[in-house]
Amino acid sequence: MAQQFEPPSGTRDFLAGALRTRERVFAQIREVFERYGFEPLQTPAFERLETLTGKYGDEGDKLIFKILRRGEHEASGEADMALRYDMTVPLARVVANYGSQLPTPYKRYAMGPVWRADRPGRGRFREFAQCDVDVVGSSSPLAEAEVVCALTDALDAVGARDYRVLVNSREALAGLLEVYGVPAELGGGVLITLDKLDKLSPDKVAAELVAARSLSAETADSLVGDLTAADAVERMRTALKDSDAGRAGLAEVDRLLELASPKVGAERIAFTPSLVRGLDYYTGVIFEVVAEGMPGSIASGGRYDGLISALGGPDVPACGGSLGVERIIGLLDDSADQGERLDVAATVIDEAGAAEVMGFAAALRDAGLRTEVYLAASRKLAKQLKWAADRRARFALIYGAADREADVVTVRDLDSGEQAQVSPAELVAYLTGRYAPSR
Amino acid sequence: MAQQFEPPSGTRDFLAGALRTRERVFAQIREVFERYGFEPLQTPAFERLETLTGKYGDEGDKLIFKILRRGEHEASGEADMALRYDMTVPLARVVANYGSQLPTPYKRYAMGPVWRADRPGRGRFREFAQCDVDVVGSSSPLAEAEVVCALTDALDAVGARDYRVLVNSREALAGLLEVYGVPAELGGGVLITLDKLDKLSPDKVAAELVAARSLSAETADSLVGDLTAADAVERMRTALKDSDAGRAGLAEVDRLLELASPKVGAERIAFTPSLVRGLDYYTGVIFEVVAEGMPGSIASGGRYDGLISALGGPDVPACGGSLGVERIIGLLDDSADQGERLDVAATVIDEAGAAEVMGFAAALRDAGLRTEVYLAASRKLAKQLKWAADRRARFALIYGAADREADVVTVRDLDSGEQAQVSPAELVAYLTGRYAPSR
Numbered sequence: 001m002a003q004q005f006e007p008p009s010g011t012r013d014f015l016a017g018a019l020r021t022r023e024r025v026f027a028q029i030r031e032v033f034e035r036y037g038f039e040p041l042q043t044p045a046f047e048r049l050e051t052l053t054g055k056y057g058d059e060g061d062k063l064i065f066k067i068l069r070r071g072e073h074e075a076s077g078e079a080d081m082a083l084r085y086d087m088t089v090p091l092a093r094v095v096a097n098y099g100s101q102l103p104t105p106y107k108r109y110a111m112g113p114v115w116r117a118d119r120p121g122r123g124r125f126r127e128f129a130q131c132d133v134d135v136v137g138s139s140s141p142l143a144e145a146e147v148v149c150a151l152t153d154a155l156d157a158v159g160a161r162d163y164r165v166l167v168n169s170r171e172a173l174a175g176l177l178e179v180y181g182v183p184a185e186l187g188g189g190v191l192i193t194l195d196k197l198d199k200l201s202p203d204k205v206a207a208e209l210v211a212a213r214s215l216s217a218e219t220a221d222s223l224v225g226d227l228t229a230a231d232a233v234e235r236m237r238t239a240l241k242d243s244d245a246g247r248a249g250l251a252e253v254d255r256l257l258e259l260a261s262p263k264v265g266a267e268r269i270a271f272t273p274s275l276v277r278g279l280d281y282y283t284g285v286i287f288e289v290v291a292e293g294m295p296g297s298i299a300s301g302g303r304y305d306g307l308i309s310a311l312g313g314p315d316v317p318a319c320g321g322s323l324g325v326e327r328i329i330g331l332l333d334d335s336a337d338q339g340e341r342l343d344v345a346a347t348v349i350d351e352a353g354a355a356e357v358m359g360f361a362a363a364l365r366d367a368g369l370r371t372e373v374y375l376a377a378s379r380k381l382a383k384q385l386k387w388a389a390d391r392r393a394r395f396a397l398i399y400g401a402a403d404r405e406a407d408v409v410t411v412r413d414l415d416s417g418e419q420a421q422v423s424p425a426e427l428v429a430y431l432t433g434r435y436a437p438s439r
Numbered sequence: 440m441a442q443q444f445e446p447p448s449g450t451r452d453f454l455a456g457a458l459r460t461r462e463r464v465f466a467q468i469r470e471v472f473e474r475y476g477f478e479p480l481q482t483p484a485f486e487r488l489e490t491l492t493g494k495y496g497d498e499g500d501k502l503i504f505k506i507l508r509r510g511e512h513e514a515s516g517e518a519d520m521a522l523r524y525d526m527t528v529p530l531a532r533v534v535a536n537y538g539s540q541l542p543t544p545y546k547r548y549a550m551g552p553v554w555r556a557d558r559p560g561r562g563r564f565r566e567f568a569q570c571d572v573d574v575v576g577s578s579s580p581l582a583e584a585e586v587v588c589a590l591t592d593a594l595d596a597v598g599a600r601d602y603r604v605l606v607n608s609r610e611a612l613a614g615l616l617e618v619y620g621v622p623a624e625l626g627g628g629v630l631i632t633l634d635k636l637d638k639l640s641p642d643k644v645a646a647e648l649v650a651a652r653s654l655s656a657e658t659a660d661s662l663v664g665d666l667t668a669a670d671a672v673e674r675m676r677t678a679l680k681d682s683d684a685g686r687a688g689l690a691e692v693d694r695l696l697e698l699a700s701p702k703v704g705a706e707r708i709a710f711t712p713s714l715v716r717g718l719d720y721y722t723g724v725i726f727e728v729v730a731e732g733m734p735g736s737i738a739s740g741g742r743y744d745g746l747i748s749a750l751g752g753p754d755v756p757a758c759g760g761s762l763g764v765e766r767i768i769g770l771l772d773d774s775a776d777q778g779e780r781l782d783v784a785a786t787v788i789d790e791a792g793a794a795e796v797m798g799f800a801a802a803l804r805d806a807g808l809r810t811e812v813y814l815a816a817s818r819k820l821a822k823q824l825k826w827a828a829d830r831r832a833r834f835a836l837i838y839g840a841a842d843r844e845a846d847v848v849t850v851r852d853l854d855s856g857e858q859a860q861v862s863p864a865e866l867v868a869y870l871t872g873r874y875a876p877s878r
Contacts (some may be wrong), residue, residue, distance in 0.1 A: 005536035005751070006522055011483035013533055015540070016547075019479045035804045037781055037811035037830070040458045043551060044450035044566050045484055045522070046504075049441075065485075070556045077516015079507050081447055083484070094452055097444035103830070107456075113484060117509045118503070127483050138814040142787060145797055148813060155803070164592050183528070201742075262798030312444070320744050342476055348581060352472070358584055360699030365474045372476035373585060374578040375544050391542070415667040 010118070022129070025329055026111055028157040029131055036150045038133050041108045045115075046081040053082070053088050055218070055311055056279070063116040065126075083115035087132040091233040092311035095136050105137035107146075111325075119286060123330060134320030142250065143286050144303055145259035145321075147321045151299045152264050152289065158328055161434030162292040165264055166272035169253050169285045170302075172236075173276065175246020179239045182215065182222045189213045194227065195276035202228045225365060227274045236273035242282035252285050281307045287321070294331075298324045343369040345388035345414075345432065346397040349381050353399045360397060360409060360427055367428045386413060442640065449557070449565030461568070463598050463769055471593040473550040475585060477572050480547040482529035484554075485520040492521070494528050494750055496719070502555040502563045504565075507804075508632045522554035524573040527759075531750035535577050538753070544576035547767040549657045550764075562769060573759030575747060580691065581741055584698035591703050591728065597767055599737060602730040604703055605711035608692050609741075610722050611675075614685020615712065618678050619662045628652045633666065634715035641667045666713045675712035686836060691724050702726050720746045723758070727732060733770075737763045782808040784827035784853075785871065789819050792838045799836060799848060799866055805815055834870060 007013050013024060035140030052064055065080030073080075074393060087110040095106060111131045133150050135143040148165060155163060177187045178427070193208045200208075202224045209220035228236045240246030245312055254269050260269055277300060291298050301321020309315040346361050350355050357373060363431055364371045372391060373386045381398065388396040398410040408421040411430065422430045446452050453461060469479070482809040491503055491636055505518030512519075523529060525547040534545060550570045559565055572589050574582040576773060587604060616626045632647045639647075641663045656662035665674045679685030692710050699708055716739060723742030730737050740760020785800050787793050796812060803810045811830060815825050820837065827835040837849040847860040850869065861869045 004490075005532050007532075008485060008487050009481050009663075013483070013529075013536070014479075015533075015537065016478035016480070019481050034802075035807070035809050039455035040453075040462075041455070042445050042453040042458050044452070045554070046447060046566075048447050051443075062510065063521075065509070066507040066513070066521075068507050068516075071501065072502070074505070075516075077507075077514075079511065081504070081857035083506070093444050094454075097452070107811075107814075115484070127485075134815060138816075140814050142793060142797070142812055143814045145628070146814065149801065151799070175466075187596075239799060253447040258794045259797050262794060262800035267830070309479065320670065352580060355697045355701060358588070358698050362685075363589065365471075368474070370474050371474060372546075373581055375546075375574060375579050375585065376581045377577075399716075430708070 008126075009317075010120030010124075012125065012127070021295055021332060023331055025158050025332070026129075026131075026324065029323065029325070030109070030111065032154040032157050033133055034148055036133075036149065036153075037147060038107045038109040039103070041091070041110050042112065043084065043087075043094060043110070045113075046083050047090060047093070049079050049082045051093060051204075051312070052085055052089060054083060054378075060085065063118055065117055067114045071392050076330045076337050079254060083206070084113075085116060086114055087130050087322075088134070089311050091132075091134060091136070092308045092313035095308055095316065103137050105143065107133070107134045107135050113310045117317060123327065125326065128326045131323040131325040132320060134318060134383040136318045137316045139171055139305065139317035140320075141255040141259060141285075144256050144319045146248075147228055147301055148269070148287060149263040151301070151321050151323055152260075152268075154323055155289065155299060155328075159332070160328060161290060163268070163289050164291075164296060165260070165287055165289050166275045167253050167256055167269060167285060167287045168275035169249035170282050171252060171284065172240060172249025172273065175237070175243035175249050176223075176273065178243045178245060182219065186213055186215065190215065190223075190272065194223075194274060195272050197227065198226075209423070233271055234271060237271075241275075256285050256287075256332050273386065275322045277302075281310070284319070294327070296324070296327070297346040298327055300324075302435075341370075341437070342372055342391045342393040344371040344395045344397060345391055345393035346371060346373045347381060347384040347388070347399070348374045349378070349379050349384065349398065350400045350404065353401075353404050356397050356404070356424070357397070360399070360424065363428050369431060385412075394435065397427075442588060447532045447565075449559030449563075451564065451566070460771060461768055463571075464764065464771070465568075467596040468593045468762065468764070469548070469550065471508075471596050472572055472589055475546070475572075475589045475592075476547045477548040477589065478542070480530070480533060480549050481551065482526075482533060482549070484552075485522050486519045486529060486532070488518050490532060490751070491524055491528060495524060502557055503558055504554045504557075512779060523552075524555060524619075525553055526551075526761075527573070527746070528573075528750050530573060530575070530754035531747045533723065534747055534755065541575075543830060544574050544582065546572070546574050548572045560693065562766070564765065566830050567765045568763040571759060574756060575757045576755045577758075578624040578744065578756035580694040580698060580724075583695050583758045584739055586758055587695065587699045587708075588702040588727060590740070590760050590762055591699075591707075593762055594728065594767075598771070599730060599767060602707070602728050602737060604699070604708040604726055604728050605714045606695055606708060606722045606724060606726045607711055607714035608688035610684050610723065611679060611688025611712065612715065614682035614688050615662075615675070618869040619658055619686060621658065621662075625652055625654065627834050628713045629654065629662075631661075634714060636663075636666065636713050671719045672710055676710075695724050695726075720749070726760070733764070733766070735766070738767055739763075779810055780809075781827075781830045781832040782835045782874070783810040783836060784823075784830055784832035785810060785812045786820060786823040786827065786838070787813045788818050788823065789839045789843065790818070790839065792840075792843050795843070795863070796836070796838050799838070799863065801868065802867050806871050808870060824851075824853075833874065836866075 065083040067081035069080045070079050091246040114130050115127050150282050182190050190213050206224040209215040210217050240250050281304045282302040283305045286302035288297040289299035303319040305317040308318050344364050346357050361371045361373050396412045411422050412419045504522040506520035508517050508519045552566050553569050555568050621629050629652050645663040646661040648654040649656050720743045721741040724745045725741035727736040728738035742758040744756040747757050754756050783803050785796050800812050802808045835851045850861050851858045
């Protein structure tokens with residue numbers, strides 16, 4: 001394959017098999033979100049540049065695909081639009097723009113591509129699908145529970161197994177820093193290092209806390225030791241009681257566990273005091289869904305009450321989460337979608353009968369049978385039957401001069417090899433009667 | 440609505456109602472194309488700039504959205520990628536790239552957005568959906584007929600009525616110019632002017648042929664007179680017999696009429712000698728589907744044997760067509776999709792019972808009922824029932840302290856006003872038994 005004909009670096013062409021797998025997964029997820037009363041939203045592929053810049057930090061800003069101005073302005077080399085980088089900034093714009101037209105709270109889902117100029121790599125793309133649910137305008141813990149339930153329900157629907165929901169809270173993390181005597185100005189850095197506990201050994205994390213985050217060796221050892229102990233949860237529950245923030249955070253976590261457990265199962269959701277993630281904008285509970293044998297998370301989210309206003313929208317509470325849909329699709333066995341079976345392959349071995357063959361095909365399609373007519377040049381039956389087999393057709397139709405003479409269509413069952421001659425008027429009834437198409 | 444929160448000029452936000460209408464139309468069309476054995480293809484939103492430039496003519500090139508280079512190259516002001524402008528250039532790249540992995544012939548459909556920096560206007564967008572079927576690798580008239588049948592079948596599926604398929608051929612047009620004595624070098628311009636016969640009076644077209652296309656008044660009058668006569672088709676059939684190209688073109692047209700008529704209906708498809716369209720790349724039959732009371736066409740296409748190689752692909756015959764899907768959606772009454780009905784609205788008037796309400800909602804959703812839990816702050820029943828009515832719920836659940844005490848859920852039928860007390864264990868059976876959700 002010549003490089004010039006490949007899709008641009010970090011993007012993919014989806015041929016039929018892979019595309020059907022994706023569409024099936026999206027449909028399964030959509031059905032779950034609809035059952036929860038989330039409404040779909042689709043925003044444009046690009047936004048005004050100023051809508052996006054400054055919203056994703058310096059690193060994020062560099063990954064935005066910018067669109068050059070057009071016409072006489074093209075020569076300026078300036079951009080005025082940029083490709084969607086996530087689903088959250090467009091949500092904030094929509095909430096700001098349509099306000100009272102939207103239900104309160106506004107529960108929406110968004111599924112579609114986003115674009116990031118990241119270095120492409122294994123499983124990392126420049127065009128990839130995101131799949132978000134958010135509740136804007138509710139500060140209720142019920143909203144957080146609904147988000148967690150909708151995401152795990154969607155994971156069930158797409159066949160994810162053996163996952164666990166890890167729950168923590170930003171308040172609980174603030175309490176943690178407080179009770180271990182971490183100075184406020186070091187807190188952010190300490191949490192960034194603690195977030196590595198799922199990848200690095202406790203010793204290495206403690207060493208980084210001392211070397212890079214200026215903690216005393218004693219504080220670092222105590223913090224890391226307690227967080228990684230076999231009874232870490234109990235130690236943390238006890239420790240957090242010494243702080244107002246800690247108690248408030250624990251209460252948030254426990255309320256979410258209580259509300260989500262009827263659906264998720266109490267054994268699959270747990271307080272996880274070392275969970276840190278996305279501290280930049282979360283304000284309340286945070287969660288991640290992890291699965292046996294998979295690095296990273298397959299879903300995540302939390303409460304982010306200040307974000308919609310920071311993004312230019314009104315000052316409303318909000319929470320939400322995201323499914324790692326590319327990762328999920330990457331794990332699926334898509335062989336079932338590699339080529340949908342054809343019901344009927346209509347051969348054309350006699351030019352004079354071609355219009356009648358088109359008529360047979362039309363009638364079969366109207367009856368719901370997936371039917372193709374042979375479109376290549378050969379008029380040899382053997383070659384056309386080879387094509388029918390390649391297309392994995394269940395039946396082949398043959399309508400040669402002798403058939404026309406006798407006013408019959410020859411129907412060959414390509415599974416059994418049996419063959420029957422059927423009157424054209426009875427063809428649809430014959431095929432639908434002995435065969436229910438699988439679609 | 441502040442301008443800064445509106446979607447960029449020429450693009451649209453699709454809220455739930457409009458998006459459901461679109462998705463329904465796309466699903467109906469997809470189902471038809473699948474029944475014909477067309478395979479889906481999805482290519483990236485952007486292509487390398489050099490893949491697109493020079494493919495759409497000077498005017499088209501100006502309408503391409505170009506993406507600025509990134510990182511250290513951003514300051515150059517140069518572009519290296521560009522947003523997809525149509526579905527045909529990506530098809531050519533895919534055919535060139537995947538060759539033998541694709542079925543022969545390759546019958547594919549593509550549905551999705553394309554982007555053009557056109558001046559936005561009524562019904563003209565910068566981001567809009569295209570919906571194409573193409574057959575690559577067949578020079579058979581059966582392929583052209585399959586394209587016409589698939590497109591008209593899709594029009595039937597989305598509810599289009601009273602349309603007609605106009606058919607002509609590039610060869611027939613060459614023959615027309617020949618028999619009316621138009622010099623070859625004037626041919627292109629003459630056809631561009633003749634293409635205006637559906638908008639301008641015959642007199643004006645004849646005048647333009649003389650003034651702008653250098654035809655003699657006699658030739659112009661004869662050509663326009665014959666093409667607009669009541670018996671134009673007969674006159675043209677007679678005239679074209681005097682030319683090799685004319686006879687070949689007529690034969691192409693008649694074969695398509697014969698092959699497509701069993702499906703389309705002979706009364707809805709006709710030779711239309713004045714049909715010109717897209718002469719830049721069509722090489723054989725051309726067609727347009729027009730509907731009563733609608734300007735322009737709702738579908739169109741033809742054979743374009745040289746295009747795939749001109750676009751960088753291999754030298755293969757091809758034909759295809761496109762549905763004017765935005766135009767079709769614009770005509771639909773989308774009131775039916777303006778808000779899908781909720782099956783169950785679960786109120787939360789008693790904080791202590793909230794987890795059990797979440798459990799009821801989970802069970803109802805598992806049974807397929809579209810269920811929402813009240814997420815706003817009020818704990819007043821009247822306010823929550825108002826919410827249930829706003830969400831057009833069929834049933835409301837009430838689970839207050841007295842209900843918990845009695846171990847029942849109060850189910851209110853919001854259509855009839857009737858109310859029943861149901862044991863939590865029987866809730867799902869009670870609701871699914873007396874009510875079949877419409878989804």
